Amino acid sequence: MALKGLKVIEMAGLAPSPFCGMLLADLGARIIRVDRPNTNTFPTDRFTRGKEALSVDLRDVRGQSIFRKLCASSDVIIDSFRPGVMEKLNLGPADVLAVSPRLIYARMSGFGQTGPFSGKAGHDINFLALSGVLSMLGPQDGKPTPPLNLLGDFGGGLLCAFGILAAVIRRGITGRGEVLDANLTDGTAYLSSWLWRARDLPVWGEGRGTGWFDGGLPWYTTYRCRDGQFVAVGCLEKQFFDNLLEALGIPGKYNQQHDQDYLESMRTEFGSIFQGKTRGEWAEIFEELDACVTPVLSLDEASRFSRHQSGQPSQRGQTDNSGRRSSGPSPSPRILSPSNLPLPVAELGMDLVHHGQHTEAVLREMGHSDREIQDLISGRIIQGPP
Numbered sequence: 001m002a003l004k005g006l007k008v009i010e011m012a013g014l015a016p017s018p019f020c021g022m023l024l025a026d027l028g029a030r031i032i033r034v035d036r037p038n039t040n041t042f043p044t045d046r047f048t049r050g051k052e053a054l055s056v057d058l059r060d061v062r063g064q065s066i067f068r069k070l071c072a073s074s075d076v077i078i079d080s081f082r083p084g085v086m087e088k089l090n091l092g093p094a095d096v097l098a099v100s101p102r103l104i105y106a107r108m109s110g111f112g113q114t115g116p117f118s119g120k121a122g123h124d125i126n127f128l129a130l131s132g133v134l135s136m137l138g139p140q141d142g143k144p145t146p147p148l149n150l151l152g153d154f155g156g157g158l159l160c161a162f163g164i165l166a167a168v169i170r171r172g173i174t175g176r177g178e179v180l181d182a183n184l185t186d187g188t189a190y191l192s193s194w195l196w197r198a199r200d201l202p203v204w205g206e207g208r209g210t211g212w213f214d215g216g217l218p219w220y221t222t223y224r225c226r227d228g229q230f231v232a233v234g235c236l237e238k239q240f241f242d243n244l245l246e247a248l249g250i251p252g253k254y255n256q257q258h259d260q261d262y263l264e265s266m267r268t269e270f271g272s273i274f275q276g277k278t279r280g281e282w283a284e285i286f287e288e289l290d291a292c293v294t295p296v297l298s299l300d301e302a303s304r305f306s307r308h309q310s311g312q313p314s315q316r317g318q319t320d321n322s323g324r325r326s327s328g329p330s331p332s333p334r335i336l337s338p339s340n341l342p343l344p345v346a347e348l349g350m351d352l353v354h355h356g357q358h359t360e361a362v363l364r365e366m367g368h369s370d371r372e373i374q375d376l377i378s379g380r381i382i383q384g385p386p
Helices: 016-026 061-072 093-099 124-131 150-174 184-191 193-197 238-248 260-274 279-287 299-310 359-365 370-378
Strands: 007-011 030-035 052-056 076-079 104-109 179-183 220-224 230-234 293-295 315-319 325-329
Touching (some): 007 016, 016 076, 016 104, 016 150, 052 061, 052 359, 061 093, 093 104, 124 184, 220 260, 238 260, 279 293
Parallel strands (some): 007 030, 007 076, 030 052
Antiparallel strands (some): 220 230, 230 293
């Protein structure tokens, strides 16, 4: 477990910060999720697996004292609030770094810590819109369409985890912590660096939905099959394009892959041929042929395919707050030993944690007596499990 021994405080929030915490937990870090008493954020958070849940009122000076004490023994804070919220609680970077100069204070926000948008609310679609990326996504004759909430929320969480690990390495050199500004708008733009730097390449069409990679070409798109399922075609290179034509039964028909005069007729013919067989039948044909053609799988189908391909468990199960079983992908990349064998991964609990589930245990570890804990519960400064 690469991050064993790293202790992280995760302020309860929406998708980006809990995803960032999950990434670190999957690599062995200890994550303590801090939430307010009498809140109800847990039913929508699907990234609590393997974390500890502490419920404390940070608006009270006694709750602030508990938090500072927790900071003194921690390595990282993931701040999920809007700029200024932690400062109002006297728990901003200046406050807690005075207690623990080695602390890494990672601040996740939508639009950054400064500027006219810093105090505004926003969601993934807004971060994509202001980053310039959303303008490039969607069909040719339609409106810009977000790719779910993958880029801003989870790309931002991934980049925050990356920044935290870089700061941990730097701290090993300097002995001091860092303050990270991981805002999701800048993160989305950074993830799209290739789009910015490749605008001079001949891969773009006349607007969105007309280029190489956004469905604008007949050899990089999806096609419906006879059973209503789909296949994905991505044969950019000529050798794969030739193999595609062979599999479709029209070898050599389109010698000029990029000839604009044939693109629409090519798309129509490809679509008609793919409609003649089921997705499963096409999958069998292309399984033995290197043509960059694959079935479009559902999430459930993808989990079975991944296990079959790698021989490794592809998912980790968990039970949500209603008792239903669910699952998600196993951590990636897998860390291997020099002999190419997988190293142990974090042994995380299978179930999602509950509000305040570990409050008393965490406080006892910090040195609080049972009587002190009961007094804090009575004073509504902390909250245990329901």
